[in-house]
Amino acid sequence: MKNLHTILYAAVLSLVFTACSKNEEHAIANNITLHFNNTFKDKTIVLGDARSATASVNTSAENQEHRFSELKYVISNIRLIKDDGMEFPYYMNNLDLGAAVINQADVTSLDYVLSNIPAGNYKQIKFGLGVKAELNTLDQVRFPKFYAAAGANNTEMMWEWGSGYRFTKVEGFYDTDLKTLSIHTGSTVQGKKENLIQGVDAYRDITLDFPASVSIGSKSARMTIIADFDKLLTGKTHTIRLSTGLGDSDNATPNIHNAVQMLKFVDNLGGNGKSDFSGMFSIGSIENY
Numbered sequence: 001m002k003n004l005h006t007i008l009y010a011a012v013l014s015l016v017f018t019a020c021s022k023n024e025e026h027a028i029a030n031n032i033t034l035h036f037n038n039t040f041k042d043k044t045i046v047l048g049d050a051r052s053a054t055a056s057v058n059t060s061a062e063n064q065e066h067r068f069s070e071l072k073y074v075i076s077n078i079r080l081i082k083d084d085g086m087e088f089p090y091y092m093n094n095l096d097l098g099a100a101v102i103n104q105a106d107v108t109s110l111d112y113v114l115s116n117i118p119a120g121n122y123k124q125i126k127f128g129l130g131v132k133a134e135l136n137t138l139d140q141v142r143f144p145k146f147y148a149a150a151g152a153n154n155t156e157m158m159w160e161w162g163s164g165y166r167f168t169k170v171e172g173f174y175d176t177d178l179k180t181l182s183i184h185t186g187s188t189v190q191g192k193k194e195n196l197i198q199g200v201d202a203y204r205d206i207t208l209d210f211p212a213s214v215s216i217g218s219k220s221a222r223m224t225i226i227a228d229f230d231k232l233l234t235g236k237t238h239t240i241r242l243s244t245g246l247g248d249s250d251n252a253t254p255n256i257h258n259a260v261q262m263l264k265f266v267d268n269l270g271g272n273g274k275s276d277f278s279g280m281f282s283i284g285s286i287e288n289y
Contacts, residue, residue, distance in 0.1 A: 029116040030220040032080070036102045036110045037284060038071060038227045045071060045229060047104055050178045060233035062241040066181060070171035071104035071229070072157060073269075074150070076135070077128035077205070078114065083121045083213055090114055095135060095146035101157055102227075119217030123210055125225075129270040129279065130167030130203040136187050137163050159186060167202055168269060170232065174242050174252065181242065183232070184254040185266050200259045204270025207277040214286055224284035231280040235268025 038045045040058035047068055048055025055067045076099035078090040091098025103109040130136075138158060140147040150157040150165055157166045164187055172181040188199035214221055233240045242252045251257035251264075271279035 028217060029118050030216050030218075032114040032117050032214075032216065032220065033222045034112045034114065035222060035224045036112070036227060037224055038102075038104050038110075038229060041228060041230045045104060047071065050173050058230055060230075060241075061239050062233065064174055064233065064242055065176060066172060066174040066233065066242070068104070068170060068172035068181075068229070070169060072155065072166075072170075073102050073168040073227075074130055074157060074165060075100055075102060075112070075127050076131050077126075079126040080114075080117065080122050081124035081126065083123050088118060090117075093135065095131065095143040099131065099146055101149055101155055103155065105154075117216050121213045121215050123213055124207065125210070125223070125283075126205060126207050128203055129206055129281075130186065131165050132203050133187060133201065136165060136203070138165070162186075162188060164188070168265075170229075179242075179244055180253065182253045183251075183257070183265055185262055185269070188259065200263065202262065202266045202270075204266060204273060204279060205277065206270060206279060206281050208281060208283050210283060210286060212286075215288065219288040221286060221288050223286045226282045226284045228280045228282070229269075231268050232265060233268070235279070236276045237267040237272045238264040240264055240268070 040056050043056060045068060046054055046056045047070065049069050052067075055069075057065055057067050059065050076095060077092050078098055079092070080088045080090065082088065100112045101109060102112075135143075138147060138151075149155060157169060158164075159166060166184050167186045168184065170181070170183045173179065174181045185202050187202045208225070214223070233242065240251065243250045244252045244256070246256065248258065249261070251261040267276070267279075269280050271277045
């Protein structure tokens with residue numbers, strides 16, 4: 001009788017373990033919400049005009065005060081990396097489903113939901129700051145939703161003079177006399193419409209490690225990604241002093257600063273792609289719910 005109980009107990013345990021294994025194999029997909037917190041150092045940025053008493057004011061390494069009235073950037077090409085190194089691409093070649101304009105003036109844009117992420121444990125996220133070259137055309141037919149969002153009057157993330165998107169757009173004021181600050185970055189193309197070639201490549205791939213493995217399946221996750229715009233001028237790669245004028249070193253307005261000057265901002269914000277792959281970005285809190 002004792003042996004029979006032992007056999008029955010073992011059989012029950014086997015069924016339980018089999019059921020658990022099947023549940024793990026067929027665990028449901030779930031969502032990850034990316035929450036973007038745009039900061040100066042550790043303080044969330046408050047936008048404002050030149051007369052605003054509440055706008056955030058930051059001081060660069062060159063001792064220049066600056067504040068923003070507008071702050072936008074594009075993310076795309078999102079990938080999640082599992083603990084075993086397997087990469088899950090999230091609509092990498094579809095701007096309508098896998099790209100967004102992050103706009104500090106629009107609180108709804110600061111949360112971007114990645115839907116139906118396969119169950120598993122994840123250790124890393126990669127995404128693009130900007131749009132990779134093969135997708136960086138104003139293609140209303142392929143990507144009507146992103147085209148409309150980027151070209152809207154309250155967004156204006158398209159070059160007026162070119163065929164591509166702006167990747168970052170920063171407007172504001174600097175120095176105590178509040179001179180105009182207007183910094184726009186993005187890739188450029190050269191040649192005729194039928195034979196365009198890459199000019200300046202301002203796209204940057206961001207890689208961020210999670211402080212601990214993130215489990216997706218029975219629970220979803222909310223992940224705060226910090227974008228520290230202190231690094232616009234005081235970056236890991238370049239320390240920049242703003243100036244307005246017609247010289248090669250003048251860089252505070254988009255119609256003045258040249259490609260070399262623009263790429264310094266790009267390297268600070270998105271990393272130089274050699275020694276720095278995170279730029280201004282870092283992981284803040286991660287929580288399952």
